Amino acid sequence: MIQNGTTIFVSPDTYSAAIGIGKVEFFVTADGEFKGQLTHLNIGRLHVLRAKENLPRIAFLALPPAHVHISFSTNRTLSMFCCGVGLDFGDLVFHSLGQRTHQRTIGEADWGVISLPSVELAAYSKALTGESLRAPSDNCIVMPADEASTVLLSLISKLCDLAEATGKFFFTAGAASIERELLDALVICLSTRNADRPSNSRRRHAEIMVSFEECLTRQRESHLNLSELCTTIGVPERTLRLCCAEFLGVSPSRYYLLRRLNRARSALRDADPASASVSEIARIHHFTELGRFAVAYRDVFGETPSSTLRRVSNKEE
Template identity: 25%
Template structure:
């Protein structure tokens, strides 16, 4: 299993954005007058990388065709017009830059973006079961996907929350959890692409057999968090088919099922771990939860007690997460804290 790595740096000149997409050289030129201020974050898991950048003045960017990797970018914020090739981009829109294709972009003001870079061969495994998205040939054409306002806004909020949490020096992620967060990032960045695809009519296996196979895989994975895209890839079905099967057999969708499985694993971990070596926040992150307020609410709804109460049963008075008031669970201090945890 690969480790998750995170690096964040402040950039005081446009030259620093030549590494705007980790592993891919980008020619950058400042076109708008003003002092350049930027922030650049790279998150990596094995050969996969996510780059998130923000800058204060307008730029011209160009990538040469020598890069063999696929890049999928999402505009997070724009103060003014943004164009890539001949496409106008709005926040939430997604851009596909195929391998070995020249790219040019123009930012007319302060902007922020996210770009994931992965091997084209990996899309078959990442999107297995999604008939259009798992075909590498469909990613060999440059394209721009317009975001549905709701889907795009939710994706931007979720991605900001993931990057903020994973960039926290105290947010250590184990190799066992790294693949979950890799899948969660891909899921968020490509949500607009998936939402744009029409429903497909695929042969659906027996709901009981499909649900049983999924449960066997989840059980074999042990306590590590399992992402819904991983189940689809293992069973070779789309999310729609998996959802129909789980709803028919268990009365809940696979995302809810996986969330409750992770909560059960956290419950067991809280009963067994030593507060001297870990915290509730660390355990929650390892099992795929970003926002502690929401996590605490989910946990109490399932077990009728707060995480700190479970933690304190073995070590009275040693819980690291203060018990929140019920009202604190339904309100949040910032937009990032209102995002839902990825599944």
């Protein structure tokens, strides 16, 4: 089980692995030294996560099917997109069970997730409102009244601030009361009739993007053959480009490049500079021309691959 408390990370890989909401693939899209902070709270049946990041990135999430997940941005400005939709402050993404989807940021981001067993949400909402809340078949954007979202987000902020100030969250005799307060606020928010359910077009685009990710995991070439890839997925090239712009904010080829560059950077950060070489790591990640690799790498991360290899990575405590 994920431990209560807060941790600061300087490696995108260890950060994404510690998010703990299923499988998260995480690709930074701008230069700079990454810094992320995760605060985890286990409160009875609820798990609460608050995340803070300093660099824009694209993430592909594969959520576990037994738990309900509700994600949200806590930035006052538009900084996060989920499932191709920009999130305003107070919007909640009510994810389908086991959903696979993209989440991207366009700058510094603060965001969070609440999760709990799906049967627990159904039972608690039935007792509170007389109606069982269940995860939607397709994710939807819930837009509760300002008063309702303020209660929920303020409570989460207060608890996470306490954990960050003390280094961990201490359970007290009032933990059951805190759980009830959070559940009440969550159910009230999710019970609103004001929700943006995906259109048939957006639902189809989400399916295309999952197929796109599956195809990329099998790619072994340095460049995408978009014609072949689109034939495999069963869509016109124009449609795939439209979907990538909507969900990722970049073209299919650019996203494939960012994936490989991020993975190469992870390998360089973890390698022993005494025995590893940039050219070897570049080849492993399907970069056949070392000069072009170095230029693309510097354009994204603001340093050369050899500089990354030489640097002694900071380790999280």
